[in-house]
Amino acid sequence: MNMVRLDKQKFSNFILELSAEYTVFAPGKVGGKTEFVPIRSEDEIDFKTLVTDMSPKGIFFPSSEVLYEYDKQGIRVPEKEIGKPIAVWGMRGCDSRSLLMLNKVFGSAIQMPEDEKFQDPYWKEKYDSSLIFGSACNTPLSTCFCNWFGGGPHSREGMDVFVVDAGDSFLMEPVTGKGSNFLRELTCFADSTEKDEAVAKKLASDAESSMAAPMEVTDLGERLNDLFEEAVWEEISAKCINCGACTFSCPTCHCYDIQDEGKGSRGKRIRVWDSCMFPIFTMEASGHNPRALSSQRVRQRVMHKYSYFPEKYGEFLCTGCGRCVTACPVNLDIREVLKTINAYNKQGITNG
Amino acid sequence: MGNYCIPQQMKVERIGTEDPTRTLRTYDLSFVNDSDREAFKYLPGQFCELSIPGKGESPFGIASSPTEEGFLRFTVNRTGSVTNEIHYLRNGDTIGMRGPLGNWYPVDDLKGMNVLIVGGGFAFTTLRSLLIYLMDAREDYRDITVIYGARNPDLFIYKDEIALWKQRDDIRMHLTIDKPVDGWNEKTGFVPTVVEEVAPDPENTMAIVCGPPVMIKYTLPVLTKLGFSDERIYTSLERRMKCGIGKCGRCNIGSKYICIDGPVFSMAELKNIPETV
Ligand SMILES: Cc1cc2nc3c(=O)[nH]c(=O)nc-3n(C[C@H](O)[C@H](O)[C@H](O)COP(=O)(O)OP(=O)(O)OC[C@H]3O[C@@H](n4cnc5c(N)ncnc54)[C@H](O)[C@@H]3O)c2cc1C
Ligand code: SF4
Ligand code: SF4
Ligand code: FES
Numbered sequence: 001m002n003m004v005r006l007d008k009q010k011f012s013n014f015i016l017e018l019s020a021e022y023t024v025f026a027p028g029k030v031g032g033k034t035e036f037v038p039i040r041s042e043d044e045i046d047f048k049t050l051v052t053d054m055s056p057k058g059i060f061f062p063s064s065e066v067l068y069e070y071d072k073q074g075i076r077v078p079e080k081e082i083g084k085p086i087a088v089w090g091m092r093g094c095d096s097r098s099l100l101m102l103n104k105v106f107g108s109a110i111q112m113p114e115d116e117k118f119q120d121p122y123w124k125e126k127y128d129s130s131l132i133f134g135s136a137c138n139t140p141l142s143t144c145f146c147n148w149f150g151g152g153p154h155s156r157e158g159m160d161v162f163v164v165d166a167g168d169s170f171l172m173e174p175v176t177g178k179g180s181n182f183l184r185e186l187t188c189f190a191d192s193t194e195k196d197e198a199v200a201k202k203l204a205s206d207a208e209s210s211m212a213a214p215m216e217v218t219d220l221g222e223r224l225n226d227l228f229e230e231a232v233w234e235e236i237s238a239k240c241i242n243c244g245a246c247t248f249s250c251p252t253c254h255c256y257d258i259q260d261e262g263k264g265s266r267g268k269r270i271r272v273w274d275s276c277m278f279p280i281f282t283m284e285a286s287g288h289n290p291r292a293l294s295s296q297r298v299r300q301r302v303m304h305k306y307s308y309f310p311e312k313y314g315e316f317l318c319t320g321c322g323r324c325v326t327a328c329p330v331n332l333d334i335r336e337v338l339k340t341i342n343a344y345n346k347q348g349i350t351n352g
Numbered sequence: 353m354g355n356y357c358i359p360q361q362m363k364v365e366r367i368g369t370e371d372p373t374r375t376l377r378t379y380d381l382s383f384v385n386d387s388d389r390e391a392f393k394y395l396p397g398q399f400c401e402l403s404i405p406g407k408g409e410s411p412f413g414i415a416s417s418p419t420e421e422g423f424l425r426f427t428v429n430r431t432g433s434v435t436n437e438i439h440y441l442r443n444g445d446t447i448g449m450r451g452p453l454g455n456w457y458p459v460d461d462l463k464g465m466n467v468l469i470v471g472g473g474f475a476f477t478t479l480r481s482l483l484i485y486l487m488d489a490r491e492d493y494r495d496i497t498v499i500y501g502a503r504n505p506d507l508f509i510y511k512d513e514i515a516l517w518k519q520r521d522d523i524r525m526h527l528t529i530d531k532p533v534d535g536w537n538e539k540t541g542f543v544p545t546v547v548e549e550v551a552p553d554p555e556n557t558m559a560i561v562c563g564p565p566v567m568i569k570y571t572l573p574v575l576t577k578l579g580f581s582d583e584r585i586y587t588s589l590e591r592r593m594k595c596g597i598g599k600c601g602r603c604n605i606g607s608k609y610i611c612i613d614g615p616v617f618s619m620a621e622l623k624n625i626p627e628t629v
Contacts, residue, residue, distance in 0.1 A: 067357045068357065068358060070405045075358060075359070077355065077358070105598075105599055106599060109597060109598050109599075109612060111598070111612055111613065116354045117354055117356055117597070118356070118597050118598070118612075119354075120356075120599060121354070121355045225624075228626045229626065254599065254601060255600055255601030255602060256594070256595075256599075256600045256601070257594060257600070258357075258408065258409065258594045258595065258600070259408070260405065260406050260407060260408050262405070262406050263406075264406070265405065265406075267405060267406055269357070269405075271600075274600070274601075274602070276601065276602070281592075281602050282591065282592050282602055283592060284590070284591070284592050285431040285432040285435070286431065288565070290591065290605075290627060300604075303606075304601070304604075307607070308604065308606065308607035309607075311607045312607055
């Protein structure tokens with residue numbers, strides 16, 4: 001199936017049809033912050049924001065999620081609140097890629113890919129049946145660096161349908177079979193013309209060329225491994241206040257804690273986002289803490305994303321969305337960190 | 353599909369006290385549901401998450417051997433909220449359990465070899481599992497040497513069994529305590545020193561080490577000095593855990609998650625990982 005065109009006048013119709021089958025999430029405003037929220041109509045959608053303050057990971061991996069409830073009778077997994085599967089409108093290429101990364105963690109275990117015991121039912125229930133409408137970026141931000149890691153403003157990875165905002169219409173191109181099946185069922189589309197396709201191409205090349213040149217990252221993992229014991233981590237982490245804003249806003253950070261809430265024999269076990277930036281994250285009952293120092297924790301965050309995850313899964317655990325750059329209260333810019341690593345390596349190791 | 357978060361229900365069958373201050377207790381558990389029991393297959397070195405509603409979960413090495421039928425054994429050091437609560441359990445109470453988790457000691461590779469078991473303190477749990485497992489097919493293995501250390505004589509776990517093992521002529525038992533005390537006529541000194549003194553022959557021998565981090569840290573180099581190759585030394589590591597299946601992200605050393613890539617690692621695997629112990 002080729003690209004189709006949806007005139008913006010028909011967009012509210014489209015949302016209605018989509019809502020009939022799916023619970024639809026789209027960028028919206030919550031108390032001055034932008035994040036993905038459930039919507040019912042076009043007016044609730046924020047079309048302007050390019051990168052939402054909070055990433056869409058919370059749609060599939062909520063910041064707090066009940067694993068089960070318990071009482072004297074036993075244990076119950078709560079019924080799904082949302083009966084319908086989830087559709088997301090307006091997901092940027094960096095964010096749809098992040099879902100593929102998270103799916104590598106939650107969907108199965110690389111050590112035992114077939115073993116159901118290592119699949120996360122809470123994630124799979126929501127993610128496997130979802131329909132993702134991507135959203136091409138025509139004007140990338142100065143904090144965007146998706147092009148460092150194989151992404152791009154018109155990347156289609158992780159989307160079911162790729163969508164380009166072409167002014168008075170949306171151009172939609174199915175990426176997966178699921179995406180084309182859905183588009184085929186709807187009547188509100190027109191076939192795209194050669195002109196539409198030329199417009200989409202031009203927007204893509206303009207967006208790509210507006211971005212700064214990427215840093216070379218091919219041997220980043222190796223460099224990081226070489227520098228593990230170096231004092232450079234103290235320099236890098238010196239201003240970090242360990243607030244965790246970077247990890248909470250990050251679409252790929254998946255660390256969580258499991259906690260019990262309740263009184264007496266009634267209560268629930270929940271999982272909540274956690275952060276490797278907090279000292280308690282690794283604190284053991286004996287008082288021993290393998291990552292007691294801030295420099296060790298900052299190093300862990302960087303190593304996980306650019307060395308450990310790539311070693312296991314063959315790709316970086318970072319989409320270059322730039323949220324951590326924007327969110328950090330002390331302007332600790334991950335791009336600068338990686339540049340420091342690159343430069344340090346060159347003087348300290350290669351020439352030394 | 354299955355749900356790894358949901359604990360199986362276990363019943364406390366027997367509670368033993370390991371030390372005079374009652375900080376260390378041993379629990380024999382049985383499965384409440386037959387289907388859970390049938391599905392539960394494990395090997396020495398694996399662990400489970402014991403789960404107390406309202407308090408949480410904690411990982412514990414399985415101290416029983418799969419060759420012992422009818423119960424699963426855990427020895428629990430009372431140290432925080434979950435372990436406190438476990439110590440309140442009485443016979444007949446139920447407790448949640450998830451597992452078996454993690455990998456195991458290389459039991460197949462031990463066949464036809466000499467086995468050196470080095471343990472410290474209450475971390476002897478999974479080493480007990482291993483020792484019983486080996487003893488239950490004694491003819492498959494050659495010499496078995498055990499070096500087990502504790503701070504003082506009270507802190508050895510499984511004292512009754514140790515007494516029996518000492519009487520056997522097919523295990524060489526070396527017990528050691530940190531400092532001499534009256535009435536103690538076994539070895540004294542830290543485990544690494546005793547390993548050096550006993551100097552087990554590395555020829556055709558596999559060394560399995562489990563204990564507190566300092567013990568592991570100083571024992572591994574001694575084994576290397578004695579001539580054990582990195583492929584012939586295995587150790588079991590610990591980190592704070594939650595999920596137990598490589599998702600919650602906290603128990604890693606380098607790129608390895610202790611809960612799913614471990615807890616058992618060969619020295620060869622640990623060689624390139626910084627900060628292991
Ligand atoms: C693979 C493995 C095997 C273990 N085997 C045994 C054993 O056989 N016997 C025994 O007594 N102890 C064992 N431990 C240590 C035991 O898990 C901790 O002492 C226990 O989790 C402390 O829990 P708490 O709630 O009482 O302490 P708190 O300090 O209240 O801890 C809160 C939570 O943090 C986590 N946590 C804290 N310390 C540790 C730790 N050292 N390791 C893992 N998670 C921790 C747990 O989720 C715990 O519930 C083992 C640990 C691991 C990783
Ligand atoms: S590390 Fe920063 S740039 Fe990379 S995915 Fe996370 S928030 Fe985005
Ligand atoms: S947001 Fe900045 S200050 Fe806060 S933990 Fe992350 S790097 Fe440190
Ligand atoms: S305990 Fe969660 S990753 Fe190991």
